[in-house]
Amino acid sequence: MDYIADLHIHSKYAGACSDQLILENLDRVAKIKGIQIIGTGDFTHPLWSKDLKGRLEETEGSGLYRLKGSNTGTRFMLTSEVSLFFGNGDAGSRVKKIHNLIFAPSLEVVDQINDRLGKYGNLASDGRPILQLSNSDLVEMLYKADPRIMVMPSHVWTPWFGVLGAMSGFNSLEEAYGDQVKHIYALEMGLSSDPLMNWRISKLDKFTLLAGSDAHSLPKIGREAIVFGFDDEKVSYGSITDAIKEKRIKMTLKFYPEEGKYHFDGHRACNVSLSPEDAKKYGNICPRCRKQLTIGVLHRVESLADRKEGERSATAKPFVHIIQLQDIIAYVTKKGVGTSSVSRLYDAFIKEFGTEFNVLLNADITKISEIEPEVGRAIENVRNGRVRITPGYDGVFGVIDILDQMPEQSKRGNQKRISEF
Template sequence: MGSYYADFHIHSRFARATSKNLTLPLLDEFARKKGIKLLGTGDFTHPLWLAEIEHYLTPAPEKGLFILKDAAGDNPTRFILSVEISSIYRQGDRGRRIHTIIMLPTLEAATAFNDMLSTHGAKLSSDGRPITGLSAKRLAELAFSAHPQALVIPAHAWTPWFSVFGSMSGFDSLEECFEELTPKILAIETGLSSDPPMNWRLSQLDNVALISSSDAHSAAKIGREAVKFDGDLSYSAIADALRGAAPSRAGQRSASPTKLLGTIEFFPQEGKYHFDGHSAHNVRLSPAETKQNKGLCPNCGRRVTVGVLSRVEELADRPANFKPAGAPDYWSLVPLEEIIAEALGVQTGTKKVSAQYESLIQTFGDELTILLDTPIKSIEAASTPAIAEAVRRVRAGQLHIEPGYDGEYGTVHVFSDEERLAPSSSEQVTLF
């Protein structure tokens, strides 16, 4: 089939704090615009969303995947059954709050898994991302009981409050969390606040693949992080590719018809928990500054929220910039609408940005193609010199970044303050 992009972790309108216009046809439409070939359904545990999945989707030609029943065109978006589950429990004399992505290949397995969760007290109708008192390990056991090919992936593995390595309620290793089931955990999701180089600093993660997903709460956010595969497209092919993407198994990849080539990433500083800090007092701290302040807010004396970078530093057994042999690639990007908005000197969501975005999609096909592959000269011819220059700078990593902290997104700007504030600056940018 060639190469394609997958985004496994999204949400439906039945999850909290999500867009209320999310439907499967809309997800299919936006996946095509974004360049996502394989999209998670999200939230299959919610009874109303599962009913919509059964109504709108039908098995795809590729085993274990689904397509819209009335899909337009020759190459429709494939869907994979996925859900994120929140486990809140105690282990090792500590409260644990872990989010886990579960993927399954059949509706029968999804129904069986849902029944088991309900039996254990989960209120599946309350939220598309249900809460359970089951441990992450027990949750994995239920998933593998529902189907032996279940994929169990720790979600946004470094987020302070709800993740397997989180500073507030996580573990120091996958083994501590999943015990004897650890070999069945084929991947972790790195999350918006970390990227592969940060994760490469932990030798324990050489045994898992690193994936990235959008965790989209609206259709427009699909594909802001994703995974690039090459080869066959099927549920079992994805599982084989994840198994082979671990650096410790790099020598086995030639036997798999499908390979994980790399991940599409946020710049991790843009994530909400990259740095440490206390948002109530607008205090943003680097790991070194947190140590200097003994982990306390310099304004009020309360403990700061320890972010992803500090937590990686704490658990790392390798230096920064270490890359394991055989590790897949990654590409850090800024969403196209944000690039256009900054180049035009307006806000995202405006008619001007939308018109330019749709024009570029019509010309070049999809967003990831534009951001990664389209020649800069072609982008300039189809838009403006400022937009073309902005894409060039994103590809080169020539950005102005303020890291996120304690739930506050970081800021990523393509142009300097002087360029952005200058009159008609968007038309004064030179390409080379």
């Protein structure tokens, strides 16, 4: 059986996050989206972890939890993200700032983690706390506390806070984690990169490439996810982390990387967006303000790549690019996401097909078109990679065009991007 998991989300206690990110909403929205396993996010936060302890119950000793009194079937996995800073600028090295994801096997272990991490920062300050701790110290400490705990770098390519980002100061996970890299099994690709890009770097082959929404509000849940295929009906924390360790994930559901906020190079304030090729022509200097450009993910991947575009790693797993149903409906109807007309149509699709992922991935296009023909056509285009995207840059999201463009008009965005396995 397939299980769809979104293991990177945040609660209402994390910075710039919606106050709607509470347990009953996560439980409900996961069901509508078609997500069977959702991360709790933010278990390091004292108020959120109190909520988790009071309102979740473990399902049959599995290390996964359900909301008490709920019949949605949604399973919660205990997850959190921390923002590390370390290095004192000695010997010309600058301070490093790196985000890491943590998975925990039980609420008891969450307490042990929080006791330890609380010594390195104020856990109550934010759902994603800032800790004065190095990558390797974090991994070593948590591995010693309980070897079932899993740590991995989040959104590895983002210019700031991503372990391989242009500003991180690291060129490999070995450099970033030292000998503790032996306990790193996976990395999160982030919204601005996809497997095709990560496969270009052979030293990443040994890591499982994961996807997560990093949702800061309810509608963003499931904009990326992992699909696990388990023979056994009894999914557990152990079966999920073993599948990650042993590269047995079935596939990832990915944002189009061009749509991500840091795909191209540029300057948001100067309204300048450049491909890596063009940025290099300008010496990576902004042609408007003459300051250093924010180097995006595509450029950074190319600078570390030792394989050509289109080459695939031997450990590659299938992936599919997706665009969220609300975004597709908003695009087709030319109404904003969150307007009542978009919500009405969205609800009609969920009523007919059960879940959003069923609409996006499986439902018959003819049947989708019976509800709204243009949505049917748009979903068919997305499934076949016939999408044109104006790439995002320096914090600006990319802009999608799903209906009007012919395939040959775009360089990358509308090639057939569903990997064929």
